[in-house]
Structures are given as C-alpha cells and as structure tokens.
Amino acid sequence: xxGAYLPVLIYAALVMAFPAVTLILxxxxxxxxxxxxxxxxxxxxxxxxxxxxxxRYSVRFYIIAMLFVVFDVETMFLIPWAILYRGWVMAHLGxxxxxxxxxxxxxxxxxxxxxxxxxALEWA
Amino acid sequence: xxxxxxxxxxxxxxxxxxxxxxxxxVAVLPLIVGYVVLVERKLMADxxxxxxxxxxxxxxxxxxIADAVKLLIKEDIIPDDADKLVFWLAPVLSVGAALLxxxxxxxxxxxxxxKDINIGILFVVGVSALGIFGIVLxxxxxxxxxxxxxxxxxxxxxxxxxxxxxxxxxxxLLFAGTLNMTSIVQAQHxxxxxxxxxAPVAFFVYLVAxxxxxxxxxxxxxxxxxxxxxxxxxxxxxxxxxxxxxxEYTNMIVVASVATTLFLGGWLxxxxxxxxxxxxxxxxxxxxxxxxxxxxxxxxxxxxxxxQLFMLAVAGLCFTVAVVLAAPVLLRTPFVNPLLASAxxxxxxxxxGGFWFIFKVSAYLYFFMWLRFTIPRYRxxxxxxxxxxxxxxxxxINVLLIxxxxxxxSYLHLEGGWLLLATIPAxxxxxxxxxxxxxxxxxxxxxxxxxxxxxxxx
Numbered sequence: 001x002x003g004a005y006l007p008v009l010i011y012a013a014l015v016m017a018f019p020a021v022t023l024i025l026x027x028x029x030x031x032x033x034x035x036x037x038x039x040x041x042x043x044x045x046x047x048x049x050x051x052x053x054x055x056r057y058s059v060r061f062y063i064i065a066m067l068f069v070v071f072d073v074e075t076m077f078l079i080p081w082a083i084l085y086r087g088w089v090m091a092h093l094g095x096x097x098x099x100x101x102x103x104x105x106x107x108x109x110x111x112x113x114x115x116x117x118x119x120a121l122e123w124a
Numbered sequence: 125x126x127x128x129x130x131x132x133x134x135x136x137x138x139x140x141x142x143x144x145x146x147x148x149x150v151a152v153l154p155l156i157v158g159y160v161v162l163v164e165r166k167l168m169a170d171x172x173x174x175x176x177x178x179x180x181x182x183x184x185x186x187x188x189i190a191d192a193v194k195l196l197i198k199e200d201i202i203p204d205d206a207d208k209l210v211f212w213l214a215p216v217l218s219v220g221a222a223l224l225x226x227x228x229x230x231x232x233x234x235x236x237x238x239k240d241i242n243i244g245i246l247f248v249v250g251v252s253a254l255g256i257f258g259i260v261l262x263x264x265x266x267x268x269x270x271x272x273x274x275x276x277x278x279x280x281x282x283x284x285x286x287x288x289x290x291x292x293x294x295x296x297l298l299f300a301g302t303l304n305m306t307s308i309v310q311a312q313h314x315x316x317x318x319x320x321x322x323a324p325v326a327f328f329v330y331l332v333a334x335x336x337x338x339x340x341x342x343x344x345x346x347x348x349x350x351x352x353x354x355x356x357x358x359x360x361x362x363x364x365x366x367x368x369x370x371x372e373y374t375n376m377i378v379v380a381s382v383a384t385t386l387f388l389g390g391w392l393x394x395x396x397x398x399x400x401x402x403x404x405x406x407x408x409x410x411x412x413x414x415x416x417x418x419x420x421x422x423x424x425x426x427x428x429x430x431x432q433l434f435m436l437a438v439a440g441l442c443f444t445v446a447v448v449l450a451a452p453v454l455l456r457t458p459f460v461n462p463l464l465a466s467a468x469x470x471x472x473x474x475x476x477g478g479f480w481f482i483f484k485v486s487a488y489l490y491f492f493m494w495l496r497f498t499i500p501r502y503r504x505x506x507x508x509x510x511x512x513x514x515x516x517x518x519x520x521i522n523v524l525l526i527x528x529x530x531x532x533x534s535y536l537h538l539e540g541g542w543l544l545l546a547t548i549p550a551x552x553x554x555x556x557x558x559x560x561x562x563x564x565x566x567x568x569x570x571x572x573x574x575x576x577x578x579x580x581x582x
Contacts, residue, residue, distance in 0.1 A: 005241065072290065
C-alpha cells in the first residue's frame with residue numbers, strides 16, 4: 001500500500017522546508033559577519049588549535065560499531081517474530097515458536113559471552 | 125483543465141488531514157519546544173531554590189520568544205577549516221529526521237499524519253535513528269577536537285542503547301501483535317491493561333535507553349560541558365545551533381510518545397474498561413476549574429496590577445480549557461439524547477484522547493527533567509558498561525521470560541488483567557536476574573581494582 005506513504009511524503013516536504021526557510025530568514029535578518037582571523041578558528045579553550053582534528057581516534061568506537069550491527073540485526077529478526085508470536089500462542093504453538101527463536105538467540109548469546117570474556121565490551 | 129481541477133480537489137479531499145496536521149506540527153512544534161525549555165529551566169530553578177527566568181514577560185513567560193529572536197539575529201560563524209556544505213547540511217538533517225519521526229505518532233485517535241502505515245512504530249524508531257547522521261556529520265565537519273569527540277561519543281552511545289531499546293520494544297510488541305500505532309493502543313484497550321504493567325522490566329529498560337538515546341543527563345556525555353565544551357555543537361552558533369537544539373527536544377518528545385503508545389496506553393485514560401471509574405473523565409476539567417478558582421482567589425493579593433492581570437488571564441485560560449474538555453463528557457451522560465451523544469463521540473475521543481496522550485508525554489518528560497536535576501553525570505566507561513553488560517542481557521532474558529509467561533497464560537486461559545498472574549512472576553524473575561548481573565558486575569569491578577576493598581574516596 002504505497003498510497004499510505006503519500007502523506008508522509010507531503011509531510012517530509014514540509015519538514016525539509018522548515019529548516020531551509022528559517023535558515024534563509026535568519027540570513028536575511030542578521031547582520032553580515034565581519035569576523036576574521038582567530039575568531040574563525042575552531043574553539044580550543046582560547047589558544048590556537050593544535051593540528052588537524054580529523055586524525056585517528058580510539059579503535060573502541062569501531063568495535064562498538066561492529067557489535068551494534070550484529071545485535072541490531074538480531075533485533076530486526078525479533079520484531080516480525082514478536083508480531084506473529086501472539087497468534088502462535090493462541091494456536092498453542094507458542095512453545096515451538098519460542099524455542100525456535102531462542103535457538104537463534106542462544107547462538108548469539110554464546111557470542112555475547114565470548115565477547116564478554118575477551119573484554120570487548122569493556123571500555124577502559 | 126477541468127480534469128486537473130477535479131484531480132486537485134480529490135487530492136485535497138483525501139489528504140487535507142495529513143496536510144493540516146503536518147502544517148500544525150511544523151508550525152507549532154518549535155514554539156512548544158521553546159516552552160518545554162522554559163518549563164525545564166523553571167523546574168530546575170525550583171529544585172535549586174531559585175526563581176529562574178523572570179525578566180521577559182510575567183514570570184519569564186516570553187523568554188522562549190526572546191531567545192528565538194536572539195538566535196535569529198545572532199552572528200553566524202562557520203570556521204575556516206570546516207567543510208562548508210556538510211556544516212550547512214548536518215543540523216538540517218538532524219532536525220529533519222526528528223520532525224519526520226513525528227509523522228508516525230498517534231496523538232489521539234484522530235490526530236495522526238500517516239494513519240495507514242502498517243509499520244508505524246518501526247517507522248518512528250527508524251527515522252528518528254537517522255538523526256545520528258546529523259550529529260556525526262556536524263561533529264566531523266566542524267574540524268574541532270571537541271566536536272569530533274562529542275560526535276563519536278554520541279554515536280557510540282546511541283548504537284549501544286539502540287539494541288536494548290529495540291529489545292524492550294519487542295517485549296511490548298509481543299503483547300500487541302501489531303506495529304501500527306493505532307492498533308497497539310486498541311490492543312491495550314481490548315486487553316484492558318497497559319503493556320507497561322504487563323512488562324514493567326521492559327518499560328524500565330526502554331526508559332533508561334531512551335534517556336541515553338536522546339543524550340540527556342545523566343547520560344549527556346556527548347555534550348558534557350566540563351570535558352567537551354558543548355560536544356558536537358561547539359562550533360555551531362545562531363540558528364544552526366538552535367536547529368540542533370530543536371532536534372534534541374523533538375527527539376525527547378518522540379521517545380516519550382513511543383513509550384506512551386506502547387507501554388502507557390497511548391490516548392486511553394486509566395482503566396478504560398472499568399465503567400464504575402467513568403468519573404475519571406470528569407477529573408481533568410474539574411482540576412482545571414479548581415486551578416482557575418485558586419488563581420481568582422489569589423488575584424486580589426498580588427501587589428502589582430500586571431500580576432493581577434496575569435492571574436486573571438491564567439484563570440480564564442483554565443476555565444476555557446475546562447469547558448472544552450467538559451463539553452464532550454457532558455454529552456456522554458445518559459440524560460442527553462443518544463443521537464447527540466453518538467455525534468459527540470469523535471469529539472470526545474479526539475479531545476480527551478489528545479488530553480491523556482499529552483498528559484502522559486508530559487509526565488514522561490517531567491521524569492526526564494527530574495532525573496537531570498537529581499543524578500550526577502556518568503563516566504563514559506560506566507555508560508558503556510551499563511548498556512552492554514546490564515541492559516542488553518537483561519532485555520534478552522526479559523523477552524524469553526515474557527514469552528514463557530504468555531504461553532503459561534494461554535494454557536491457564538488467563539485473559540486481560542488475569543494475565544498479570546503470569547507476568548508478575550516473570551517480572552520478579554527478571555528483577556532477580558538484574559540484581560544477579562549487578563552483583564556480578566560489582567564483583568568483577570572489585571577484582572579489577574586488585575582485590576582491594578573499594579576506596580570510598582576514589
């Protein structure tokens with residue numbers, strides 16, 4: 001039913017118009033910037049900034065991102081299952097549905113325990 | 125030519141409701157957010173025994189408008205080394221995602237932009253999660269160490285708590301059996317029980333995760349001013365900054381609305397199925413009348429003319445809202461012609477549904493603010509540990525326990541409120557598991573500290 005998404009599309013156009021209109025309005029209203037020199041440098045507590053900011057950063061952020069993909073995909077698999085679960089329970093197929101989902105989740109939990117033991121979930 | 129007019133008319137006829145709702149949200153929401161900020165500042169002042177903003181207008185009531193004007197005319201600074209295009213785009217993306225997520229929310233049975241979307245809650249969660257791109261791109265484009273650190277922290281925090289929040293939503297969806305917002309509330313009406321009562325542990329997990337996802341204190345590490353100046357917003361000024369601010373508060377409203385819809389019964393009043401409690405319908409107008417009368421009584425005691433007028437205005441506003449809320453309820457009483465009563469039904473549902481929905485969302489936001497003024501900020505490793513070591517395993521086990529409780533309920537033929545007999549033991553087991561995890565965490569922390577007793581001054 002793609003027709004149901006037409007209101008969303010209209011609303012999305014409205015939403016995108018809002019920041020555009022306000023930013024242009026602000027540009028028309030405010031006085032022109034006359035700043036130069038150090039004022040246009042990135043803020044670093046008042047002294048001249050040291051080096052370029054886009055350098056290397058901690059590898060932990062990458063690990064968290066990878067773990068997120070695994071666990072979020074798992075949630076994505078859970079949602080359709082959760083929608084249908086009630087019907088299965090009504091038809092007394094609930095135990096089968098629960099066990100089959102938790103075989104999948106169990107494999108994931110083993111991975112989780114391994115990560116825990118390896119210390120991948122530790123930050124410090 | 126006539127065909128074109130016909131098509132236009134048909135289009136308007138079919139889509140006027142989403143258009144009007146959308147325009148209303150886009151036009152009014154910035155104002156609402158401004159006043160939420162004012163309420164927050166007033167609450168903070170009250171909890172810290174101060175007065176808060178008092179200068180602009182009576183009791184500082186015009187402060188949000190003054191702030192908006194100030195932000196509009198403020199000098200706009202884009203750093204020299206910044207990536208200009210991304211710098212321009214990032215706040216727009218952030219606020220766009222936050223506002224777009226409002227499309228799926230069902231504020232009362234009548235007021236919803238995308239009514240027929242069958243993936244309602246998934247749409248809201250998915251679109252609001254897009255806002256993280258705005259934060260990361262903004263932090264990267266500023267080319268400042270503080271901004272980049274803030275953006276990285278924010279994304280790490282968001283992805284860590286997204287999983288726990290998703291699992292908590294799954295617990296609620298197990299009872300609902302649908303993703304459509306309207307159907308979720310109807311399911312709670314049919315079962316006569318809020319899902320938050322059936323799955324309190326899931327509600328708790330969602331509460332904590334939603335605070336972390338909206339970067340609010342005590343989890344406001346990305347904007348921790350004592351270490352990162354203002355996090356990803358450091359280099360933004362003027363209206364760009366206020367777009368980020370708008371996005372943040374809109375996100376708060378969105379998560380509060382999702383929690384209200386799934387766990388707190390949406391637009392339903394408390395105990396919607398118990399008919400001897402129908403007098404609850406009269407409570408909101410009566411409460412407003414009481415507040416209005418109190419204001420009237422206090423009016424002669426105000427020292428200045430302006431304050432007297434202000435009290436009168438507040439009283440008048442209370443009476444007006446009370447009349448609006450009371451009219452559909454009075455039409456429902458048995459003395460009224462049933463034909464008129466059935467005609468009043470949509471008004472009743474629209475007005476009272478909207479009232480209860482906004483009331484619940486406000487209570488949720490009040491809780492957010494209360495936490496912010498009460499609890500000190502977490503350290504970043506504590507935050508990550510809370511997410512990965514505590515909330516994620518707890519929410520996975522909670523899904524299992526609720527699944528078992530539902531099977532037990534179906535075998536014992538427990539319906540509606542009686543399902544609590546199965547879910548309360550499940551919640552108690554989940555609570556024991558939570559305490560067990562916490563004890564294990566504490567033990568491992570003590571081992572890391574070299575087996576020494578924890579130093580209270582560390």
